[in-house]
Amino acid sequence: MKIVTFLVSGTAATVVAMSSIGVAFAYDDLPKPPPPPEDWVQPPKQSENSVTQDVESQIAQRFTAATNGNPNGLLSRQQAKAAGWGLVSDHFSEIDRAGTGYVRLDDVLRFMSERTPQRIMRMKNVTKQDQRQ
Template sequence: MKNVNVLVTGIVVAVVVALGHGAVFAYDDLPVPPPPPEGWVPPPRQSENSVTRNVESQIRQRFTAATGGNPNGLLSQQQAKAAGWGFVSDHFSEIDRAGTGYVRLDDVLQFMSERTPQRIMRMKNAPNLNQ
């Protein structure tokens, strides 16, 4: 009986070892991505400033489109809604701090910049001045 137990244990160990090695090589048949084309240069790393510039550029473009091509114009809540700019439409009363019914590009940019993840993280990590 003892020989049978040793034999069964040996078979179980052999199967486990074989399965373990199979798992290591399980994905060897996946295709390897091709090398980058000749002359390809990786894009520059993004920084907080470059992301901010890109976001501001997109906001300027949306504002200009929503005001009918006038980047120095005034935007109403109805124009923002008609342009599909739901975030600005939904938060219009917060952006229009003066309550005039219209906002300028600077108002939208200021509202957005106050809610960036970078600013929020800086505020959370800043030492509490009231202590």
């Protein structure tokens, strides 16, 4: 009787194992995506520098739009708020370190660069290293 029970339980385990193998291959019939067009070129991989340049370009465009087309102009808190640039209007006093009531594009770029994820991660790593010492 013990041998029969062992064989039955072994057979049941084999059936369960085989049924899970079928599940692993159950998605082979999904349609494959079409190939890319012949003239398609793989875009270059992004680097930290290329992402930084893209972000700075977008900030410059937004600054120019908020200052009515003047990229070398001055931006007030009210202009930033009217342009829907909440981050700048909310942190205006931090950006305007001189307290003049206006900021330049360089001030906004400096403020933004101090808050990049890469810089924050570097600061956290330095803090962790200091705590270990």
